[in-house]
Amino acid sequence: QSALTQPRSVSGSPGQSVTISCTGTSSDVGGYNYVSWYQQHPGKAPKLMIYDVSKRPSGVPDRFSGSKSGNTASLTISGLQAEDEADYYCCSYAGSYTFRVFGGGTKLTVL
Amino acid sequence: EVQLVQSGAEVKKPGESLKISCKGSGYSFTSYWIGWVRQMPGKGLEWMGIIYPGDSDTRYSPSFQGQVTISADKSISTAYLQWSSLKASDTAMYYCARLPSAMANFDYWGQGTLVTVSS
Numbered sequence: 001q002s003a004l005t006q007p008r009s010v011s012g013s014p015g016q017s018v019t020i021s022c023t024g025t026s027s028d029v030g031g032y033n034y035v036s037w038y039q040q041h042p043g044k045a046p047k048l049m050i051y052d053v054s055k056r057p058s059g060v061p062d063r064f065s066g067s068k069s070g071n072t073a074s075l076t077i078s079g080l081q082a083e084d085e086a087d088y089y090c091c092s093y094a095g096s097y098t099f100r101v102f103g104g105g106t107k108l109t110v111l
Numbered sequence: 112e113v114q115l116v117q118s119g120a121e122v123k124k125p126g127e128s129l130k131i132s133c134k135g136s137g138y139s140f141t142s143y144w145i146g147w148v149r150q151m152p153g154k155g156l157e158w159m160g161i162i163y164p165g166d167s168d169t170r171y172s173p174s175f176q177g178q179v180t181i182s183a184d185k186s187i188s189t190a191y192l193q194w195s196s197l198k199a200s201d202t203a204m205y206y207c208a209r210l211p212s213a214m215a216n217f218d219y220w221g222q223g224t225l226v227t228v229s230s
Binding site for chain 2: 003032034036038040045046047048051052057089091093097098099100101102103104105
């Protein structure tokens with residue numbers, strides 16, 4: 001099962017906005033509203049940032065938002081802060097055989 | 112407070128068996144799925160499989176089916192990931208995480224268990 005496609009890296013300056021894309025197929029991202037996004041700092045466990053395409057768990061700043069169009073989901077981080085520098089992974093439900101698939105991860109650098 | 116606490120780091124030789132654990136607390140262990148995720152050194156996240164401790168319903172990623180066994184003991188709120196014969200390529204960090212449903216996201220994560228397989 002191929003991973004969802006994410007850009008290897010993105011960057012932005014403090015205060016700017018960045019968007020990370022996550023491209024799949026109609027069998028995963030496009031077929032279900034079960035896309036989630038995870039933030040992982042070096043040496044730490046992943047942390048849920050967005051679920052069900054665009055919902056934010058309690059405690060996640062509203063600078064983080066998610067959306068989906070067709071087979072591509074997106075994570076947008078506005079008002080970039082230094083602590084946002086991390087790896088970000090998307091994940092989608094992919095049906096009752098594969099069940100779920102992760103993206104390859106995107107390294108966000110805050111310049 | 113929801114917590115998933117994983118067992119400690121392991122160093123094993125190729126061919127050895129291993130069982131690592133993930134103990135849940137702060138919620139009803141039998142009402143949520145537990146999943147396992149692999150992260151090889153310097154690489155991304157890979158979903159391995161999930162289990163529903165309430166009835167031990169287990170689903171595996173096609174990539175890991177037959178390679179590992181996922182189980183749970185609801186009496187002690189603990190899920191397990193085990194190998195019968197480790198390979199060097201099993202060297203990785205392994206995370207457990209909770210899921211509200213089989214289709215949903217991983218909402219809480221354990222701290223990870225580093226497994227090193229080397230002769």
